[in-house]
Amino acid sequence: xxxxxxxxxxxxxxxxxxxxxxxxxxxxxxxxxxxxxxxxxxxxxxxxxxxxxxxxxxxxxxxxxxxxxxxxxxxxxxxxxxxxxxxxxxxxxxxxxxxxxxxxxxxxxxxxxxxxxxxxxxxxxxxxxxxxxxxxxxxxxxxxxxxxxxxxxxxxxxxxxxxxxxxxxxxxxxxxxxxxxxxxxxxxxxxxxxxxxxxxxxxxxxxxxxxxxxxxxxxxxxxxxxxxxxxxxxxxxxxxxxxxxxxxxxxxxxxxxxxxxxxxxxxxxxxxxxxxxxxxxxxxxxxxxxxxxxxxxxxxxxxxxxxxxxxxxxxxxxxxxxxxxxxxxxxxxxxxxxxxxxxxxxxxxxxxxxxxxxxxxxxxxxxxxxxxxxxxxxxxxxxxxxxxxxxxxxxxxxxxxxxxxxxxxxxxxxxxxxxxxxxxxxxxxxxxxxxxxxxxxxxxxxxxxxxxxxxxxxxx
Numbered sequence: 001x002x003x004x005x006x007x008x009x010x011x012x013x014x015x016x017x018x019x020x021x022x023x024x025x026x027x028x029x030x031x032x033x034x035x036x037x038x039x040x041x042x043x044x045x046x047x048x049x050x051x052x053x054x055x056x057x058x059x060x061x062x063x064x065x066x067x068x069x070x071x072x073x074x075x076x077x078x079x080x081x082x083x084x085x086x087x088x089x090x091x092x093x094x095x096x097x098x099x100x101x102x103x104x105x106x107x108x109x110x111x112x113x114x115x116x117x118x119x120x121x122x123x124x125x126x127x128x129x130x131x132x133x134x135x136x137x138x139x140x141x142x143x144x145x146x147x148x149x150x151x152x153x154x155x156x157x158x159x160x161x162x163x164x165x166x167x168x169x170x171x172x173x174x175x176x177x178x179x180x181x182x183x184x185x186x187x188x189x190x191x192x193x194x195x196x197x198x199x200x201x202x203x204x205x206x207x208x209x210x211x212x213x214x215x216x217x218x219x220x221x222x223x224x225x226x227x228x229x230x231x232x233x234x235x236x237x238x239x240x241x242x243x244x245x246x247x248x249x250x251x252x253x254x255x256x257x258x259x260x261x262x263x264x265x266x267x268x269x270x271x272x273x274x275x276x277x278x279x280x281x282x283x284x285x286x287x288x289x290x291x292x293x294x295x296x297x298x299x300x301x302x303x304x305x306x307x308x309x310x311x312x313x314x315x316x317x318x319x320x321x322x323x324x325x326x327x328x329x330x331x332x333x334x335x336x337x338x339x340x341x342x343x344x345x346x347x348x349x350x351x352x353x354x355x356x357x358x359x360x361x362x363x364x365x366x367x368x369x370x371x372x373x374x375x376x377x378x379x380x381x382x383x384x385x386x387x388x389x390x391x392x393x394x395x396x397x398x399x400x401x402x403x404x405x406x407x408x409x410x411x412x413x414x415x416x417x418x419x420x421x422x423x424x425x426x427x428x429x430x431x432x433x434x435x436x437x438x439x440x441x442x443x444x445x446x447x448x449x450x451x452x453x454x455x456x457x458x459x460x
Contacts, residue, residue, distance in 0.1 A: 178431030200314025272302030
């Protein structure tokens with residue numbers, strides 16, 4: 001998997017490797033705080049920044065390709081970062097460019113991505129086009145020496161995904177990050193030890209869902225434009241709910257379990273929106289992992305009830321994740337670890353949940369559920385902040401190496417860059433794996449059958 005991700009944990013490692021704050025929490029109730037939960041660099045500081053807060057890195061000039069609803073959200077989010085100016089935007093549809101220009105008034109506009117990539121001042125690009133259009137753009141961007149943030153899934157076919165991953169691996173001077181936002185979110189990173197260290201006992205099963213009552217359909221002034229806008233509704237261009245939405249939760253669970261699945265099962269139907277689409281609007285999937293652990297996943301465009309969440313069940317406890325919060329629910333016969341005595345607790349119907357968030361000590365009392373969170377920014381914000389920081393690290397390291405040693409030894413440069421400390425995010429291997437799992441699960445959903453996943457599928 002990703003060579004930069006933390007190694008596996010056990011209970012003893014958890015105590016040995018965790019921060020002093022975590023250790024003291026287990027011994028006597030000092031607040032449990034994620035090591036990387038400091039406020040983003042954009043937040044104003046009234047005192048000296050904590051030692052865990054990274055300084056603002058070098059400025060990175062961005063180009064954004066694909067200016068649909070999500071592309072415009074990306075441009076708006078980049079404008080909130082102090083060192084990520086958007087200097088170029090591109091879309092083949094003129095009205096999209098005009099709308100986006102309001103959020104990036106100083107950006108040069110293009111209707112041809114090759115012209116954007118030719119601009120030397122553009123250092124990094126975000127590819128936010130429909131999934132089936134990613135390959136050509138990403139390969140061109142990497143060949144142009146740009147750093148690339150590619151939305152997930154990275155491609156519509158396994159062949160295209162493999163080509164992208166191979167190119168990203170080859171172009172080691174370019175940071176390649178996939179828009180699997182949970183990997184860069186401090187809350188999900190904070191939860192990693194709880195899932196892997198044995199705090200839940202033996203891992204048993206996982207559940208996840210996404211419920212939003214919306215049609216996905218969009219209207220346009222011409223039939224051609226309407227067809228282009230509604231690419232997600234047709235199997236010829238879309239990986240459906242599991243690929244366009246579920247991939248984020250599939251990837252998170254695969255990351256936490258540190259295992260690729262061995263088989264996928266699926267079912268899907270068109271119930272809520274029978275408007276001519278052939279992509280199911282209600283799906284169920286079972287993802288089989290080694291050691292008998294299964295993920296049960298459900299997504300629907302016909303109901304909003306219970307929204308979205310992930311639940312990890314263990315023999316001693318279960319962990320529930322909703323948006324940027326998480327809670328631990330202990331079994332009555334589970335051993336006492338110590339730290340949970342001092343943690344904040346919240347009631348959920350007949351269950352008592354232990355809050356797994358920073359600033360959740362007993363001193364705050366048994367608070368009701370609330371919207372307060374130590375992570376106030378969107379997952380997209382944290383993902384783009386991480387990408388910008390890593391681009392700064394690699395760009396600086398590359399320039400320093402070449403100025404001191406020249407560029408005649410590519411392998412030495414590659415080794416030097418691999419040793420640089422970067423913030424954790426989804427790289428080319430993570431993006432490829434998640435895309436393969438999503439593609440095969442979508443296939444299982446359409447065929448309503450079980451599909452084994454051979455190890456060779458994940459080879460780059």
